[in-house]
Structure formats: structure tokens, C-alpha cells
Amino acid sequence: MRIELLEKIEGEAFLKFQKDKKIITDVKVIFPHYRGIEEILRGRNPWDALVINPRICGICGHAHLQATAMVLESIFQITITQKAQKIREITRFCEIIQNHIKWFYLVIFHELGILYDFTKVHHLIITINKLLALFSGQWPHSSYCVIGGVTCDPTSFEIYQAKTLIRQIKDQFIQLIGELHDPLNLTNDLQKLYHTLQEKELLLVGKSHDRFITFSQDSHVSNIKLLHGQKRKTKLTLIEENEQKRSYAKNVTYNGKYYETGPLARLMQQTDPFIRYFHRRFKDSITTRIIARIYEVSLLIEKIIDHLATIDLSQPSVVESKMQDGTAIISIEAARGSLIHQATIHQGKIETYNIITPTQWNLSNGTSQNPSVIQKAIIGTSDEKIANLIFRSFDICSVCTTH
Amino acid sequence: MKAKIIWLQGVTCNGNSHSFLNLPSLASLLQQFEFLYHPLFPSPLQLMDLHTADFDILVVEGGLKQGWKKGDKDLYELFFHLAQKAKKIVAVGSCAVFGGVFKEFDPTITGVLFDKTKKSKLYEHFFNKTVNIPGCPAHPEWIAFAIENDSFSLDEYHRPKEIFAFTVHSGCTRNEYFEWKVDAKSFGTKEGCLFYEQGCQAPFTHGSCNRILWNEINSKTRSGTPCFGCTEPTFPKTGLFHTKTYMGIPANMPLGVPKRAYLTITGIAKSFQIPRLTRKLIDEN
Numbered sequence: 001m002r003i004e005l006l007e008k009i010e011g012e013a014f015l016k017f018q019k020d021k022k023i024i025t026d027v028k029v030i031f032p033h034y035r036g037i038e039e040i041l042r043g044r045n046p047w048d049a050l051v052i053n054p055r056i057c058g059i060c061g062h063a064h065l066q067a068t069a070m071v072l073e074s075i076f077q078i079t080i081t082q083k084a085q086k087i088r089e090i091t092r093f094c095e096i097i098q099n100h101i102k103w104f105y106l107v108i109f110h111e112l113g114i115l116y117d118f119t120k121v122h123h124l125i126i127t128i129n130k131l132l133a134l135f136s137g138q139w140p141h142s143s144y145c146v147i148g149g150v151t152c153d154p155t156s157f158e159i160y161q162a163k164t165l166i167r168q169i170k171d172q173f174i175q176l177i178g179e180l181h182d183p184l185n186l187t188n189d190l191q192k193l194y195h196t197l198q199e200k201e202l203l204l205v206g207k208s209h210d211r212f213i214t215f216s217q218d219s220h221v222s223n224i225k226l227l228h229g230q231k232r233k234t235k236l237t238l239i240e241e242n243e244q245k246r247s248y249a250k251n252v253t254y255n256g257k258y259y260e261t262g263p264l265a266r267l268m269q270q271t272d273p274f275i276r277y278f279h280r281r282f283k284d285s286i287t288t289r290i291i292a293r294i295y296e297v298s299l300l301i302e303k304i305i306d307h308l309a310t311i312d313l314s315q316p317s318v319v320e321s322k323m324q325d326g327t328a329i330i331s332i333e334a335a336r337g338s339l340i341h342q343a344t345i346h347q348g349k350i351e352t353y354n355i356i357t358p359t360q361w362n363l364s365n366g367t368s369q370n371p372s373v374i375q376k377a378i379i380g381t382s383d384e385k386i387a388n389l390i391f392r393s394f395d396i397c398s399v400c401t402t403h
Numbered sequence: 404m405k406a407k408i409i410w411l412q413g414v415t416c417n418g419n420s421h422s423f424l425n426l427p428s429l430a431s432l433l434q435q436f437e438f439l440y441h442p443l444f445p446s447p448l449q450l451m452d453l454h455t456a457d458f459d460i461l462v463v464e465g466g467l468k469q470g471w472k473k474g475d476k477d478l479y480e481l482f483f484h485l486a487q488k489a490k491k492i493v494a495v496g497s498c499a500v501f502g503g504v505f506k507e508f509d510p511t512i513t514g515v516l517f518d519k520t521k522k523s524k525l526y527e528h529f530f531n532k533t534v535n536i537p538g539c540p541a542h543p544e545w546i547a548f549a550i551e552n553d554s555f556s557l558d559e560y561h562r563p564k565e566i567f568a569f570t571v572h573s574g575c576t577r578n579e580y581f582e583w584k585v586d587a588k589s590f591g592t593k594e595g596c597l598f599y600e601q602g603c604q605a606p607f608t609h610g611s612c613n614r615i616l617w618n619e620i621n622s623k624t625r626s627g628t629p630c631f632g633c634t635e636p637t638f639p640k641t642g643l644f645h646t647k648t649y650m651g652i653p654a655n656m657p658l659g660v661p662k663r664a665y666l667t668i669t670g671i672a673k674s675f676q677i678p679r680l681t682r683k684l685i686d687e688n
Contacts, residue, residue, distance in 0.1 A: 005474055007450050008442060010417050012474070032472045035414060036508025047644040051631050055504045055539065058417030084591075102424075102443070110445045119430050129425055130618045137626030138617030139425070140418045141540055144628045146590050146644070151627030153593045155685065161620075317591030317627075399416050 004384070006391060008107070010059055011398025013363075015391070022382045027375055028365045034248040037403040041353040046072050046323065046345055047147065049353065053341075054141045056355070056403045059102070061140050062095040062132070063334030064355075064400075067341040069145040074328035075345055076147060076321050083315035084149035086307045087135050089219060090162070092332070093300040094132035095139070097169075098125050099335035100263070103395045104294050109189075111389050112196050116189060117176075124172045131165040131304075134158055149318035156313060163308050170301050180298045183277040190294065197287055206286035206390035208377040212265035213254055213361070215239075215331035215338040219303060223331070224269040225259060231269065236329045236340065241356060244365055249401045251364040251372070252356055258372045260284065261337030261361040262394065264292040272299075286393040293395065323348055334358055336395050357400040405437040407458040408550065409485060412442050413478055414505050414512050415465025418540035419496040425618060426543035436460075436550065450474035454484060460550060461489035466498040466505055466512035467525075486515075486525075492533040493549045500537040500560070501636040516561055520636045535561040539633035544615050560636065562609065570658050571605035571630045574613030575622070581606070584672040585680045590627060593684050599653065602644045603629035606657035610634040 002017045011033070018026035037056050041049055053068045054061035066088055073080065080088075105121045129139045135152050136142035144151045152158075178188030186194050197203050212226040215234050223234045234254065242251045259265070264284060267275040274295055278288040329342040337358030344351045366372035371379065374394065381387045410420070420443050426432065439458050440448045448456055451474050463482065471478040486492055494515045497503040501519055506512040513523045516533055534549045534557065545566050549555075555563040572581070580587070580596035587595030597603035605613075608630050612622045623630055631643050647654040656665050 005450065007474070010442075011412075012450070033414075035416075035505045040504070040507040045642055045645075048639070048641060051639060051643045052504065055416050055418065058415075058419070058421040058540070061416070061418065106444055122424075122429055126425055126427060126618075130620050133618035133621045133626075135626065137621050137623040137628050138612075140421050141633075142623070142626075142628065143631070144623075144626050146628075149591055151590045153591055153627060155593075318589055320589070 006388070006396075009392070009396040009398045010057065010400070011402065013396070013398055017384070017387070024378055024381050024387060026368065027378050027387070029249070029363045029374065030247045031249040031398060031402045032247075033398075033402040035402060038353045038355065041350045044350050045348070046343070046350055049343075049350060050143045050146060054143060057397060057400045058140050059099055060095060060334045060336070060339075060397065060400065062092055062136070062142065063332055063339050064341075065143060065145050066092055067330065067332045067339050069147060070330045070332060071328050071341040071343045072147045072345075073321070074330055075326040075343065076324055078148055078319060078321045080149045080319060081315040081317070083312055084317055086311045087150050087152065087154070087317075088145060090304050090307050091132050091136050091144075093220075093304055094128050096333070096335040097297050097300055098128040098132070099395075100293050100297050101125055101128070104290075107392050107395070108193070108290055111392055112193070112200070114192050114196050120172065120176060124169065124176065127165060127169050127172065131162055131169065134162055134165070146318065148321040149316070151317070153317045154313065159308055159311065159313070163305075166301065166304050166308065170305075173297060173301065177294060177297075180274060180295055183274050190291070193290065194287070202386065202389070203282055203287045204285050205381065205386055206289065206377045206393055207283050208260055208373045209258065210284045211257065211259045212268045213259035213261050213338065214265050214269060214333070215340065216333045218333060219307075220300065221266045221333055222269060225254065226265070226268055227257075236331060239340070239356065241354075241360075247365070249360055249363070250356075251366075252360045253364070256370075258364055258366055258370070258376075259361060260373045261358050262289075262293070263296040263337075264289050265337060266333065267292045267296060286390055289393045336397055336400075337361060355403050357397065357403065359394070359397045359401040362394045363396060363401070405435060406460060408436050408438050408441075408460045408462055409448075409453060409456060409458045410438060410441045410462040410464065411453070411473075411482060411485060413463065413465030413467050413473075413482065413499065414471060414509075415496070415498055417442065417464075419464040419546070422540035423495070423543050423546050426547050427619060428547065432547055432551065453481065458488070459490045460493060461485050461491070462493045462495055462546075462550065463499045463515055464495050466502050466514065468509065468512045482515075483525075486529050490532065491553070492529055493546070494533060494535045495541045495546050495549070497537040497539045497633055497638055500535040501638070504539065504639055507639065517636060530561070533561055534563060536566075537562060537634040538610065539638060542612070542615060542617065545611070558609070562634075566611045566615075567609040567634065569609070569611050569614060571608045571610045571612045571624070571634075572657065573611075575605060575624045576613075577624060580680060582672065583675070583677050583680050584669050585677070587627075592627065594680075597624060597627070597629045598646065600646055601629045602631075602642065602646050604632035604655070605630035607655050608632040608635055609658075
């Protein structure tokens with residue numbers, strides 16, 4: 001057995017490899033930390049969770065903020081306005097986009113040794129976060145989503161600013177990644193990625209169960225699982241979460257099975273020919289997984305453009321809410337997949353709070369009879385550098401997992 | 404030669420690392436400084452190599468805790484070793500400065516020099532070379548200032564007065580409403596001050612959020628969110644969206660303002676009705 005430290009995954013994890021001669025026969029992922037967010041929330045006023053929960057994660061704290069607002073709105077039986085809904089999606093999609101860009105260059109290009117223009121990439125990241133902060137006040141760690149809506153009250157001037165920024169983002173993105181219309185005609189940095197994977201004979205590595213799951217519903221996705229090519233609606237009540245020995249991360253399964261969540265899962269439920277093309281050729285290998293994540297950026301940019309064109313500013317930003325006791329469970333899409341928050345409010349205080357993060361789905365530790373998504377993807381690999389790349393293709397978030 | 408930096412993470416959410424990545428002038432900073440280790444962007448060293456590295460500046464993000472694993476080392480020991488070697492220590496974010504949000508779960512977590520308002524065990528060792536940049540997260544330009552600059556005017560919590568002598572209230576676009584004591588009726592409005600009902604701590608929180616804008620464009624209070632006092636040792640308080648009052652008077656006065664002065668001015672301001680400030684800024688059709 002060999003233990004390796006995996007770092008720069010928004011924190012760290014230890015990987016325990018079992019090998020037979022050179023071939024990896026098993027891997028277990030150990031997260032050594034726990035920061036006690038769910039304990040900190042206990043006994044607090046529910047509103048405080050809107051400030052505490054973004055601090056779960058520096059890169060997807062905004063998804064945690066919106067998950068918190070949603071689970072509390074579900075308990076208090078509040079429906080927010082279309083305006084608040086659209087603003088929330090715009091900022092959450094921005095967070096997903098900046099995450100994907102950072103991961104594509106700082107992690108994947110770095111790992112594969114592909115050169116890139118840091119200044120251009122950095123400028124794109126800054127522009128996305130600026131659009132996000134135009135509504136949310138700041139990124140990271142905004143608390144602008146509150147129970148009942150959003151705190152900002154934009155005029156058509158802010159919408160004009162946002163439209164200008166999203167045009168710049170789209171132009172910069174295309175300049176870097178290339179146009180994404182034809183999978184047979186990749187250009188720019190996406191072409192570089194493809195050629196590098198091809199040269200290094202990595203196009204087909206990292207295949208897993210080819211099973212995908214999403215629990216959220218928004219303008220981009222539905223709550224759907226894909227098993228043997230069959231689509232079925234998913235229910236949050238069928239999720240099982242189990243503690244593990246020696247790791248603070250809990251295992252999660254759906255109906256006893258491990259599923260991949262994330263951009264590839266989100267795009268596989270759509271009939272998008274671009275991703276279908278890569279899936280047909282390479283199944284759920286790192287190629288399809290990486291391309292799905294960067295391709296999703298182009299779809300989300302179009303969603304933002306659409307929302308900015310159709311937002312009705314005459315609606316209220318916030319609807320009135322009254323606290324009541326109860327329990328709810330919700331899901332929202334974060335950059336890495338379905339994020340689940342569950343809360344119970346009793347006598348006006350948080351009694352319990354439970355969070356299941358996307359990385360828990362992808363990096364659970366299964367058994368040899370029932371391997372998890374990551375285990376299935378890694379087992380059989382002989383080169384640890386390749387194993388490392390396969391890990392990173394899932395865009396792991398250690399801090400989220402060790403909330 | 405470029406000055407060498409190690410960016411060490413303790414008990415953290417990575418928020419300061421990502422905040423720093425928003426620095427517009429990052430490329431020019433990287434021409435003067437080299438990150439031997441940064442948790443996000445490519446850097447030559449691995450965590451395991453830090454122990455033996457030669458460097459100049461230690462940036463610390465996150466709280467310190469004994470028994471917290473950092474690679475093959477104990478975080479506390481690794482920090483102590485590196486801090487002794489460093490010429491300058493920059494503590495970024497309220498966790499590294501005061502202990503921060505995760506201290507609510509584990510009281511043994513501390514900042515580098517401070518454990519909330521108290522001096523930590525490490526204070527005597529490192530006070531003369533540490534500059535504190537609190538905030539949850541710290542603003543990227545504040546962090547860059549602390550890295551690039553060598554002479555600061557420090558306050559009692561070792562925060563540069565150049566940033567923290569101001570209050571977050573300074574520069575808030577809602578100041579007219581504060582002056583005339585016009586409260587925001589609810590969240591989600593452009594109009595009204597958030598100090599009286601919504602829990603805004605900006606008038607008594609040290610920071611430059613409304614002078615040096617976030618992401619070059621906005622701030623919490625400008626977008627209608629109250630300031631939560633995240634640069635102070637008391638962060639995070641409880642009841643964060645609600646102003647605590649005693650007999651209708653805010654429990655916390657604006658910084659340095661005597662209660663009698665505040666009440667007098669409030670009484671006078673409230674005796675006037677200013678129609679422009681009590682109406683919507685843009686009339687609904």
C-alpha cells in the first residue's frame with residue numbers, strides 16, 4: 001500500500017493506493033480534516049446560516065449561500081419572484097463559469113504541461129467575478145441572497161453594465177477556447193487540449209460507470225439520472241449517506257449505487273450534439289469529462305445573456321417571509337455538481353443542518369463489489385501521474401467535502 | 404532578485420486565496436515577487452518541501468490549530484518553523500488574524516497574534532514582523548498592499564491604519580439616509596439605511612470596503628446587504644441580519660460617537676421629514 005498526498009484540490013486529501021505489481025487495484029480517498037460547519041449552525045437563528053454557509057468554500061460559497069436560502073424558503077413556504085430567481089441564476093452561473101476556467105487552466109493545463117496566456121485567463125476570471133459582484137456586492141463570500149429573494153435592487157443601468165460585461169466575457173472566452181460549434185473542428189486552447197491528450201494516449205483513460213445523476217431543477221438542468229442510457233427522475237429521499245472509518249467525508253449512494261455528478265452529468269441529460277459526439281467516441285473518459293466542463297461555460301454564457309434580456313425589474317427583489325418550524329431538503333447545482341442542503345428548524349432555531357457536496361458523490365469509497373465513481377475510473381491504471389490526472393478531471397473540492 | 408513568498412493555509416475555506424486571485428494587478432505583482440508555494444496557482448514547491456525552503460515573506464491564510472495535519476507535518480509546528488525564518492509575516496483573513504469562523508466549532512483555533520481580542524501565545528515571538536489583514540475574506544488590494552509595502556501605521560490589532568482607520572460606512576452610497584435617519588423598510592431596496600433594522604455594522608467596523616470597492620465595482624452595503632463586521636475580532640456575531648437595540652436605541656454606536664451626541668442628532672434629524680429621502684428614487688409607473 002502506498003499513501004500519497006493530493007494537494008491543490010481546494011485543500012488536500014490522502015490517497016491510499018493498493019497495487020498488484022504496477023497496476024492500481026484499489027484506491028481509498030482520506031480527507032483528514034473537519035471544520036464543524038453543521039455544528040456551528042446548531043441553535044442559531046436561521047438567517048445567520050446565510051452568513052456562515054458561504055464560508056464552507058472559497059470557490060463555490062455562492063452555491064452554498066443559494067442552497068441555504070432555498071432550504072429555508074422551502075421550510076417557510078416562500079416563492080421568490082421571477083426577478084430574484086433570474087438574478088440568483090446569473091450570479092450562480094458566473095460562479096460556475098469562473099470555477100471552470102480556473103480549473104481548466106490552473107489544474108488541467110498545468111497538469112498536462114500545456115502553456116497558456118496567464119494574463120488573458122486572469123483577465124477573464126476577473127471580468128466574470130465583476131459581473132457576479134455587480135449584483136452580489138462582492139465575490140467571494142457574499143450574503144446577498146436572503147430568505148425571500150435578493151438584497152440588490154438593480155436599475156436598467158446595472159443591467160446595461162451586466163450586458164457589457166457578459167459580451168466581454170463571451171469574446172474573451174472564444175478568443176481563448178475557440179468557437180464551440182463543431183466537435184470535429186476544435187480550435188485554440190481546446191484544440192491544444194485535445195491534441196495533448198491524443199499525443200499522450202490519454203483520450204480513453206478514466207472511464208467510470210457511465211452513470212450520471214443530477215438532483216436540481218433550474219433553467220439549465222432537471223433532476224434526472226442516467227443508468228444504462230435510461231433517463232429517470234431523481235428523488236432526494238432516495239439518497240443514502242454513510243460515515244466512513246478514518247475519513248471525515250461521508251459516502252453517498254442513490255438506491256445503493258454510486259453515480260457521477262457534475263457538468264458531464266448535467267450535459268448528458270440534454271441532447272446536445274457537441275457532448276454526445278465526445279461521449280460516443282470516448283464514453284465517460286477524462287476527455288469527455290474535461291470537454292463537458294469547459295463546454296458548459298459556453299451554454300451558461302448564453303443563459304446569462306438570455307436572463308439579462310428578459311428580466312422584469314418592476315418586480316420586487318424580496319417577498320416578505322415569516323419564520324416557521326419544519327424540515328426541508330433541496331438541491332442546487334454548484335460547479336462540481338448537485339449540492340444538497342437539509343435543515344430542520346425548531347422553535348425558530350436551527351436544530352439540525354446537513355450538507356452533501358458534489359465531491360462526496362464522485363469521491364466516495366466503495367467496495368470491490370461496488371466500486372465508487374473514482375475507484376472505477378482509477379482501478380487498472382498503471383501510472384500514478386495518470387491516476388492523478390483522473391482525480392483532477394473530477395475537479396475535487398476538499399474544503400466543501402470537509403465542511 | 405524577486406522576493407520569495409510562501410502562502411501557507413491553516414484551518415480555512417480558501418476564500419482568501421480566491422479573493423487574492425481577483426487582484427487586477429496580479430501579473431505586475433508576480434514580476435516583483437515569486438510564489439514558491441501558493442495553494443491555487445502553479446508554484447515550484449510542494450507542501451512537503453516547505454520545511455526546508457528559503458524565502459522572505461510568509462503569508463498565512465486560515466486559523467492555527469495544534470494537531471491539524473498539513474501534508475506530513477503538524478500545521479502548528481510547520482507554521483512556527485516557517486514564521487521564525489520569515490522576514491515578514493502577512494496574516495490574511497479573519498481566521499489567520501483572530502481565529503475566525505471555525506473557532507465557533509473549535510475554541511482552540513487561534514489567529515497568529517490574536518485569539519479573538521486576546522494576544523495569543525505566539526504574540527511575543529512574532530509581533531514585530533507581522534501585519535494583519537482581516538476580513539472574511541480580505542480584499543485583494545489590501546493583501547497586495549501588505550505584501551508589497553514595508554512600512555505601516557498599525558492599530559492595536561496590528562492592522563494597517565491606511566486601510567483600517569476608516570469605517571466600512573465611509574463611502575457607503577446610503578450615507579444620506581444615515582444622516583437623515585431614514586431606515587430601509589426591508590431588504591431589496593435601493594433606498595434607506597441598513598443600520599437601524601437590518602443589522603448593518605458598517606458604522607462601527609474598521610475597513611475600506613466602500614473606499615476600495617470589491618471586484619472593482621461594488622460592496623455589500625451598496626448591493627443592499629448589511630456589513631457583518633467581518634474585519635473585527637467579534638466576527639461572526641449572532642443575529643446577523645438584525646440590529647440589537649436597548650429601548651429602541653442601537654446597542655452599538657457609530658465608532659467613537661458618544662451616545663448622547665448620537666441621540667441628540669437623531670432626535671433633530673427625525674423631527675424633519677425629507678420627502679426626497681422617504682420616496683422611491685425611481686417612481687413606479
